[in-house]
Amino acid sequence: MAPGTSKTYISQYSITPHAGDHGDTEMLYTTEYLNLLNFNNQPPHQLELKPNVAVILLRNLNPTAGLCNGTRLIITQLLDRNIEAEIMTGTMIGRRLYIPRISLIHTDKELPFVFKRKQFPIKLFYAITINKSQCQSLDKIGVYLPRPVFRHGQLYVAMSKATKPEALKVLIAPYENDKLDETRNIVYSDFLDHVIHE
Structure with missing residues (x-):
């Protein structure tokens, strides 16, 4: 096109x-x-x-x-x-x-x-994975989340790539019983336990 x-x-x-x-x-x-x-x-x-x-x-x-x-x-x-x-x-x-x-x-x-x-x-190249976006800052960014992010910290990495809040757009697709306007940031409890007890 x-x-x-x-x-x-x-x-x-x-x-x-x-x-x-x-x-x-x-x-x-x-x-x-x-x-x-x-x-x-x-x-x-x-x-x-x-x-x-x-x-x-x-x-x-x-x-x-x-x-x-x-x-x-x-x-x-x-x-x-x-x-x-x-x-x-x-x-x-x-x-x-x-x-x-x-x-x-x-x-x-x-x-x-x-x-x-x-x-x-x-x-x-029209899109980039969250992993490949690390160490980059972008003037405009669209985050497409067809399902909840799969690793601890992934959502933070995706959101932190934008240079200012107005430059960030997020598209969340409904997944199972999730609401249309939210996504889950998966955090592993055993990881948090380890950090708390350190």
């Missing part, structure tokens, strides 16, 4: 049988099946991008230059061999860098092979 002309980058893959596995692994799995495989920390086979869209980096490429896992970027130029992007947050904000294709390896004991995908290590 973003304006502009999109460019699609197709990945290259390879599979290697686990040690001790024998047989024609490559013949058993079709290219179509392997292209459909998506894993949490890997970009998709077809990565469709446009200039001025937000992406998140999935690997540490160059931490001293600001290219760390979780860095948020804005696409500035889509080239054939590289992607130019501008860092959105942190101490390197505004810096333009080039992102290369790299090989991303996924090992899963449920798969009979090690899967390697060569692609740009980025994904489209």
